[in-house]
Amino acid sequence: MQINNIMKSLTTVIGLGFTFPAMASDTVRMVLPSWDGGKYIAYNLAHEIKTVTGRNVEFVTMETDKMWIEMDKDDGEVDIFPDLWMPNQEHNWGKYVTTNKSVVHNDAPYEGKQGFYILNNDDGIGIKDLSGDILTDLDYDNNGLSEYWPGAPSWHAPVFNKVKLKSYGLYDKFEAINQDDKAFLTTLDERARSGDALMFYWWEPDWVHAKYLLKRIDEPEYVEGCKDITDPSESDDWLNKSKFGCAFPSSEVFVVFRDDFLEDDKLGTLLKNYKVNIERLQKDILVSKESGEDLKVLAEASE
Template sequence: MKKALAIFGLTTAVGVSISQGVSAKETIVIGEVSWDASLAIENVLKVVMEKNFNVDVEIMSADQAAIWSAMDKGKGSIDVHPDIWTSSQTEPWAKFIAKGGKESVRANKTPYLGTDGFYIPGYIQDEYGVKSVYDLAKPEIAKLFDADGDGLGEYWPGAPGWTGVKINQIKAKSYGFDKYFEPIIVSDSIIKAQLKTAYRKKEGILFYYWTPEWIHFTYDLRKLEEPAFTGYAGDSKKLHKDYNPDGCYKFSDTENWLQDSEIKCGVPNTEIYIGYSASLEKRAPEIAAFLSNVALDASYVSQWIFKIASEGEYPDEMAEEWVKNNSAIVDTWLP
């Protein structure tokens, strides 16, 4: 009996020792926003993290406000925003990332660059000569984009919850085409379906969009000309490197944002970052170092999006294949 107890005690001690020596895996949660670049980037990050670190990675669909809030709290409900467009996320960037703000969210050191603006089909531009946003402020041009026959053209300023929805409605007012157009605020997937239909019927469609994105590989799309950027105006931008009290870009995120704002220009190429909760620096320091090091290129992102959205590859399989074939790039991201 004593021998049996001794063996039991030794087994128990060994079991305790082993359990204490093996740390539980940290779970990293990436927020998925509603566009294809996010879907592509998050899957590449997931594959790299699970292959190189002792973590599990989950992906959770959420709107941007929820992702920012969760990263700020730092409790692990969502840890990573995979695709922060700084041009449309100026307010949360200032609040959570910028020095002097809460500094509860970090960003990777090297962004990739994107562009955005209003797009129309090439056949509309070629036949009717629509080249500038100011051409939209003509009733005869607006009729080309009147899909429901109510006498007003329709345009897509962005999906519900995007800061860009406000930005693009302000632009419509500032350029004068709001008198002839109405905003249609629907999801990204719906506008892509409408684009497919418009192209099949050779009809007009006006929408905000960006590069990199797969639709530019599939359709002949033309970006409408806007006046050159001359700087950000308004008191909230006084510390910005592009501040100009007489600048063309004044966005006031007030209760009367449409009346209080005026934007009469495009913007420079946008720096696009990966954001992550500062709490990862303590909870999973190797992951924080990795995310800080990730350096994407627009050409990578365009390739990923095209394979997923146009060629029908599953995002996880695309990511596995790319990571396998691009180990030299991935190695530069690892701490």
């Protein structure tokens, strides 16, 4: 009898139009990038989402290729990626944004620059200058090969940068430093303190330019046709099939998210209109590095 009464009560409540909270849908899952700029944007965006929509944000870590697959699903493990660099992700962008249309992006990307940088060198260097004494200076362990960091192994940047060295005839003169970005920043700091040269992939804007003496290596200007990348997923011979004998084009950096979020007026509008305050980002990250202040707290206070 008691069970029957409970069931009748539930039926009455539902019939009157009352709804029960959908707890799982109240949580938004966002990838927390490993680099400082991406973390800052994630913390700031999560704070905005909570403030505007009341929804909680759960941070997850995931490799970029898997992230796209999960956002493509109706019930995937990821909803938002806060700092996506283009054209680095053009292969996945073409599949999930352009073709599948399961992933969308904000309307106000910020502009970024990326390329090879030299540490502890105040002179202008071109890619064709990488020979002789310069290569010797970059041979940190004196094994006959110069060292460079092409980007973290889980990123797509190493694909581009290995193709670049091959296209410039330098692939056999270098060996890659196989470190994630956190470990590499320790290496960068050690080399800066010791005064040693180091070549590495990096980007602008970022706080490292305020802390270290860095020069971006000049490369031929990007023109249509100077870049043709075969993705490693498409061919084992991707390196030989690819070319990239020019600088990166100016990058656009987006927030990308599941397309069905556009059906939520508050969340969809927030994500589509979200804009990164780059000046504040660089300032706050440097403050965090120098003073030890919590980056999350600084990002949440930024408007």
